[in-house]
Amino acid sequence: MIVIDMLGRVGLATGLGIAIGVERQWRSRMAGLQTMALVSMGSALFLILGAYSFNGTPDPTRVAAQIVTGIGFLGAGVIMKQGVSVTGLNTAATLWSTGAVGALAGAWMWREALTGAIIIVSANGFLQPLAGVMDRNRSRTGRETVSADYILEVICQSAAASGIRAQIVQIATRPGFQLKALRSLATLDHAEIQIRAEVTAAKRDDQPLEDTVILLSREPEVSAVRWMIDHEQAAGWGR
DSSP states (O other), X not given: OOHHHHHHHHHHHHHHHHHXXXXXXXXXXXXXXXXHHHHHHHHHHHHHHHHHSSSSSOOHHHHHHHHHHHHXXXXXXXXXXXXXXXXXXXXXXXXXXXXXXXXXXXXXXXXXXXXXXXXXXXXXXXXXXXXXXXXXXXXXXXXXXXXXXXEEEEEEEGGGHHHHHXXXXXXXXXXXXXXXXXXXXXXXXXXXXXXXXXXXXXSOOOHHHHHHHHHHHTSTXXXXXXXXXXXXXXXXXXO
């Protein structure tokens, strides 16, 4: 293989990977500029290796199949589950698609590689805002709503802990809510105890939690009470 030809293929793959990575880096994603460039370049190098570097009949399709599998494992590493939400799926899909762009460049199918890179950048740039609008309007359009994981924390006198726990259980098991965990934790003050309840709601409804805080704060044995949503940013909510 002529050196200039190889440099052209690898350079095209790297340049297209950088173009895809710029958009990912701008959005502060886990796999950004360097990752996309390396994935695209590596895919091109592997395809060139399979097509030109072995004796006998070259079979680049065999190497291309392994590229698909390998990028799949790489993409799985950026997928994370946080509470009820899963993040990194789009980054994994972008990695996988960038590998295809690099393989096309390595095969010197530069038109297809360029088209693929444009589609990836356009999809990430224009479809993500559209998806955000659809998510914000899901309650008005009848789409399935996302469940919410609530955390309720109460600090009270140790002697009153059993009664406070009973109130929390009664509130947390109302229709639409499910009590996941109820723990008692020690505090710096030995006369007090912290009660932490984890509750899942079929859909976000803050009012029962607000009512619970008001109700428990009226108890003389309670010194502090608060609630929060677990992984609120990952679920796409803002307070």
